[in-house]
Amino acid sequence: MSSSVQRKRIRKTPEARRAEIVATAARIALTEGLECVTLRRVAEELSVRPGLISHYFPSAEDLVAEAFSAAALGELDTLLPARRPDGTPAQYLARYFALSSGEAYDDISRLWINARHLSRYRPVLRERVTRMELASDDRLETLILDGVARGEFRTDDARSAAIQILVVLDGLGAHANSDRTDRPPAVARLALSTAERALDLPPGTLDAPGATGTLPLEYSPTEAAEAAVPRGTAGVGAGLAAASVKGAGASASPASAAACPVDAAGDADG
Numbered sequence: 514m515s516s517s518v519q520r521k522r523i524r525k526t527p528e529a530r531r532a533e534i535v536a537t538a539a540r541i542a543l544t545e546g547l548e549c550v551t552l553r554r555v556a557e558e559l560s561v562r563p564g565l566i567s568h569y570f571p572s573a574e575d576l577v578a579e580a581f582s583a584a585a586l587g588e589l590d591t592l593l594p595a596r597r598p599d600g601t602p603a604q605y606l607a608r609y610f611a612l613s614s615g616e617a618y619d620d621i622s623r624l625w626i627n628a629r630h631l632s633r634y635r636p637v638l639r640e641r642v643t644r645m646e647l648a649s650d651d652r653l654e655t656l657i658l659d660g661v662a663r664g665e666f667r668t669d670d671a672r673s674a675a676i677q678i679l680v681v682l683d684g685l686g687a688h689a690n691s692d693r694t695d696r697p698p699a700v701a702r703l704a705l706s707t708a709e710r711a712l713d714l715p716p717g718t719l720d721a722p723g724a725t726g727t728l729p730l731e732y733s734p735t736e737a738a739e740a741a742v743p744r745g746t747a748g749v750g751a752g753l754a755a756a757s758v759k760g761a762g763a764s765a766s767p768a769s770a771a772a773c774p775v776d777a778a779g780d781a782d783g
Contacts, residue, residue, distance in 0.1 A: 531561065531569050532742045538580035539587075539738035543573045543620050547627050547638075550577045552626055578637045582630050585645040586651030588621045593652045602660030603714075607657075607724035610705055612732045613682055620734045622686035657712065667713035674711035706725045 525533070537558050538550045552573050556563040570576040592612050597605050612618060632639035653675035660666035668674045681704045699706070705719050718724065 521588065527569075530542040530565075531731060534566060534569055534576070535579050535742045536739040538576055538733050539742070540585040542577075542580040542625055542627075543584055543734050544663060547577050547624070547631055550580050552576065561781050565589065569731055572637075574635055574637045578641045581624065581638060582645065584621065584624055584639075584734060584738040585628075586648075586746055587741035588644070588734065589652060590647060590741060593649075593656060594650065595655075597656075597659075600728045602656055602663060603665045603718070604679060604724065604728055606660070606708065606727045607719045608730065609653075610708070610719055611725055611730055613704065615628075617732045617734055618686070619689040622769050624687035624734075625683070626687060626689065641724040654677060660712070672702050674708075677709050677711050678704060679687070711712060 531676040536556060538555050541550050541554060541558065550562045550573070552570065554567045555576065561568075566576070570579070592609050600608070609626070623729055628638060628642050632642045650672065654671045657666055657668065657671040657674055661668060661671060683702075685704060693701075701718070706716070708714070709716055
């Protein structure tokens with residue numbers, strides 16, 4: 514008689530399975546590009562049949578949009594959290610700028626470049642990009658208004674100040690695929706200078722030693738995306754209405770487009 518014991522297979526709930534699919538798709542989008550988010554590719558990553566992925570996402574376009582939303586919402590909630598119990602508005606703004614540079618932020622910048630390019634041809638994705646841009650404006654405006662109420666910032670138009678900051682950050686982020694080692698200090702600091710001018714802060718305030726207080730300065734786009742994936746059935750898109758991360762447009766990402774060339778309308782298994 515065989516003494517081996519057959520391992521019992523644990524069946525995941527529909528909510529857990531959907532969350533796993535979206536988190537995997539977001540990771541692929543961040544590391545390889547949205548063109549690489551296909552039903553077949555996600556199935557391979559999860560070692561399941563493509564039919565299982567299509568059960569939750571009959572259209573690959575919906576999966577691409579959900580992957581982008583998870584990554585973008587993760588960025589928003591990490592860099593500009595709605596709840597800020599551990600510091601002042603000025604400290605959270607300084608933290609935002611501290612995290613808006615480096616390799617981790619380059620990954621999310623590339624995703625935005627990628628998404629804005631593809632949204633020309635993909636209406637579902639275009640709607641998500643637009644919603645996340647507005648959520649970004651809202652979240653930064655709220656932070657600025659909090660700072661004004663506390664006497665830390667001074668501006669008569671918090672919305673305009675928020676959009677100015679985001680436009681500059683987007684412009685700098687559009688060079689995420691370029692060598693920026695020779696960028697003049699004034700250009701590298703352009704977003705900070707814009708914020709300090711718009712909010713009537715002395716130059717050097719937002720990147721001075723100790724400007725971020727004791728706030729954490731770690732940021733992983735993939736971990737943030739996974740945390741943004743809801744465990745219910747509604748999906749990331751349904752949570753965007755409650756979100757309060759981006760501004761102006763840019764060009765496509767050559768690296769991801771070359772790695773996974775697909776038809777603009779989606780892949781064959783979608």
